Amino acid sequence: MTELDARLADAVAAGDAETVRALLGEGADPDAPGGDGLPVLCAAVAAYASAAAGALVEGGADPDRVLPDGTTPLLRAVEGGSPAVWEAVRGPAPVREPERLLAAARRWYEAGAEAELRRLAGADGPARTGIVRDGESDRIREITLGGRTVRDGHGAIMTVLERDLRILPPVGELVARAVRQADACGDEEHVDRSAARWTLLSRRGAGTWRAVVDFHRHPSPAYRAFVADFLSLGAPMAGSPPHHRWYEKEIAELLPGWAAVEPDGGVLAAVLRLLSEACHPRARAFGLRYAGHPDPGVRCQVARMFEVPGDPETARVVRGLGRDPDGEVRSWAAEVLDCDVAEDREVLLALLRDESSLVRVRAAYSVRSGRDRSPAVTAALVELLDADEQDERLMAAYALACRDHPGTPEAYEKVGPLGPELAGDHRVDGLWRWRYRNRPVG
Template identity: 35%
Template sequence: MKRLLREDSGPPDVGDAAFRLAVRAHSGAIAQLLLQYGADPRQSAPGSLVPLREAVDSGSPALVQALLDDRIRGRYAKSELLSMRDLARHWHETGVEAELRRRTGSGDVVTRTRVQDDEFNSVDEYALDGITVRDGHGAILTHLEELLGVRTSFEELMDRALAHADQNHTAWASATILLAHRRDQATWTAAAELRTHTDPVHRLFGAEVLRLTHLFDDSDEDAFAGPALDTFTDWSAKETDLSVLAEVLVALGEHAAPGAQAALLPYAGHHDTRVRRAVARGLSVWPSPPAFSDAVRRALRELIRDPEAGVRQDACLTIAEGKDRDPVLTDAMSALLDDEDRRVQVIVVYGLALHHDERCVEGARRLGPPQPAYPDEERYLGEAWRYEWRRDGR
């Protein structure tokens, strides 16, 4: 669908018709994608879209958000939004399986499948007696409360996220993002206090809220930068759970400070892949310094030879986009032109092109055209083509 939208040159109203079809088919992810590419929901008559109640019942946050796009939100009276909030709360508190059994009266086995709800987040989908419902009602409730101007407590938002205990679940993402955008001291303190919680899932939630609070702060003051760096540096030395440690290290990597790199380096040889990937990504400081320190160079040379393809890919990307043009690092990248993983090869070609290294041309030629399954390949391989054009004076 993304490829079709990028290549589309048809009439502008095709996207509007596709949006209506996607909503009627309960394809919230496709509806959201069409909105991103310019579909105008205002061209949809109220009767051409599913009712908001039906969308809330479906349990798909992506579908509900498509219907509540700011261009058509005025169609819904506040009383209807309040009623939909109560409906979402009922589903969330009752539980999808229990509510399905109540509505169908069926005692059959409920099937449960993890599905992608939007571009970034997933949900569980339950099916019973011909009815299919997703368990995104907690995220829908959070979204409706935000639209209605309701300030939900930190504790309640955390409970909604932890009901799924999965960072990729849309209920978790909606809670952490909303709390991070508050950027107030009370929220910061509540999240920071979770560092000492005995349950690692609580610590993971707190770490993500703190990380996103700093990440989303684009103000000149950046009031949470200093406290975040101190907090995560201390936390990384004490954390025992690997999922939480990886999140803390990712947070450290989002700080352009020498202290952050110093805290990352001891974990470059860690036994857990998630931890090593966090280090490989985190060593890419932005804005990038003219040269990496000797310790960072040594770590990157090790990470680029890692047995896990994801770690090699992240290390190559850090070298590629850094300003350090050390030929030892460039040669280390070129050694992976024949890597068994295509994604690693693509990043190597991209890095060699940025380093103005002739070997990118042959590497790109051997890889062939970008693969549709990876939309960013066109950008990465395009860097090699641009290098060739500049080289040939075109």
């Protein structure tokens, strides 16, 4: 092994994709052997270093190279169960032996990742498991047992391979694949779910749409939650082009009846959100109906449904949500309350001194734009300038600037040097805008 190849192996082991690319550019062998004698691509696969694996394949590494045990790096990526690694290793070219890869993914999926790992490792005792990110946004379960680690995204890999082979699984099978991990570990962001959901959305046919939506009657809340998720992501398709607009009518007919009988709080909140986003004429009535629901998630959604109260009954309900025992409910209500209305202002004053930082921030944001300039609100904002959290101090300063308070420059001084997470925040411009509005004339 050359020194350059040795440095490549070290970079792969560290998951350093930038260095991998640089070394390949200098002439390192993309199929160089690692410490175990196998191509370094296998090390990237085993370490779930998807970026490094992708860099190697882009640089010429062979994902279909037959290894001494008869496997290939690509087959190892399938068995490893990470869709992010699998996508990186397969590259843009059509895969070889897709039926073999599909059979491997199906075997792992049907047996269950932990059960198959236990069988192969011949190990007893508990496995070590945890939820990790796979790629940029998906979540996945990682399992370690007997010195080997796998991830349980075999369902997602199987779904992609079926697409490559032009296999159309039944809708029910894809929905079951989407909710399997939610039933098993309560994880609605699992990569198997997102892969199945994308496949179902891409079909777009009326038969597929109806078959998915029929699961809103399923006894499992996980299935019903998936239908709400599917409808939410498919909403743009329902609005245009014109030949898809019949979905709008079917959704409008479906949602009220579903909301009236849905027993699960999480699913009900999702259905109420769909009612609100569709501007359904009965959305307000359902919001009022469920304002006292025992599930705080439902009450949060109710608060979010009333962007502008508009009538005394709705305003009364929002004020009640502003006094809710749950902090997140209060935070959403704070965004709706109107500081120019005396009854709302009384609630907002309490929320500006709430025990929850999130509630205080949202209350400060709510009072920024009203015509009210009451000393009590100003005093509450000034108090927030001494908060421990910089986000609170910035929001208080921004609200004072929006209200044209003469102490705005001093308020921004109390915010302090901004951390990187706030450096580009639009609220920072509040001071400049205040100075522009209050610049001397002439």
